[in-house]
Amino acid sequence: MTERQTILKHAGTVLAGQLAVVAFGVTDTLIAGRYDPHALAVLSVSSAIYITVYVAMIGVIQAMLPLFAELYGGKKFEQIGGLFRQSLYLVLCLSLLGVLVLVSPYLILQWTQVPVALQADIESYLGMQALALPPALFFRLYSSLNQSIGKPRLVTWLQIGGLLAKIPVSVALAFGFAGLPAMGLMGCALATVLVTFGMATCAVVMMKTSKLYEPFKLWQRLERPDGAQLRQMARLGLPNGFSVLVEVTSFTLMALFIARLGTAASASHQIASSMTALLYMVPLSFSIAISARVSYWIGAGNMVKMREAIRIGFQFIALEAFGLACLLWLFSNELAALYAKDASVSAMAASLLITIGFYHLGDATQTLCFFILRCFKVTLLPMVLYSVMLWGVGLSGGYLLAYHGLPGVSAMPSPQAFWVMSLLALVLVSMGLVYLVWHHTEKKSRQFTAT
16 A cells, blocks of 8 residues: 555544544534524533633643654554553543633633623533543543554544434433433533543443554553653643644634624634534544654654655645635535524624635644644644744734724624634744744754764
8 A cells, every 4th residue: 555545544534533523513513503592602602612621632642643653663562552551641630620621611701701691501511511521531542542553443433433322312412302301502511421431431442352452561550650751741742732722722712702792793603613623624634644654654764755744745735625615615605504594693604614715724734734743743833833823913813803903904893803813823824834844854854864
């Protein structure tokens, strides 16, 4: 199998699973949209907070992927098992921190001036979602292990199975069924908790029973925390997690600031955010597959193959990003109508979806670059770049444009203001990261040649 075929097969398998995961949120959005506009507005703000916490946490955990893959490329199988067991301490710490934030969102809601009418329901929803965070983070660690060794299929089957369980359970709990009371949005949250625990349990069973994991000796006695390994995880994972936090808050915090514009604005933004997350799964899947191959070839000491994997990655990303942007341009009205039955929400969302198409072009590029740089253990500079551009230009610029205006530009009290400025910021980020990828690819090749 050629390198291109290997990457395509890996990315396709990961994509199927990632789409299933995103469909969890899409399912909730569709149910909330059909339930009532208030539920959709609550979901918009709640999702912004939960996704911010969850994605920041998995950003730290995903930094384990290149570490696993490099050990796998170097045939150091038992070290993979030791690293996995040490990673459990990381998952525990992240879970405790994340749950604490989710069960106490009051200060966040006050700071962002979320309407009082939404706050009680938001707190209840996040309190339920907090229960799903620990098993979700463990499953992400399991996923990173499988992806690093080029075996994502088991993860994908579990994710698809989780979706098939999530949809009917969410509908039954939200609208009521066979004597069950209608729980509305809380029914969707409870369904997520039940399914996430089920997926994590299945992952444990598979790791204990499948011969695939035998070379790694995962089930040896859990060692005491290893300071050296934990520091290595922290050096790579914390900047990586903070970069992801900056990236996701650059648009999830939009939901909190947009909430003061009214229910229609929040609802349309939720639709745009949901579509952005859905589109993001495509470059994310390719980036996971490509970074696994890049780290594998680094571990194997083959710089020619490493460069080939990077080149193929940029080709795939360019094709998918352009294609999806064109589809959004052509079918924005139809997609918006699918999400919302309210005409004002649908019309506002349709205009946002066109902007999302352009946004995706930059999002796909920066995603690939970010994953490749992590293979080179480069996480600090991307973190600085994300912070300055996405928070400074994107989020802050969007807030000013929406509520105060910019020099020569009147205030634009619409979600569109935030998305336009975020698009500008993402283009600048992409340009900087492309340069860093080129620079460190050349540097890694020179280092290998010198040795």
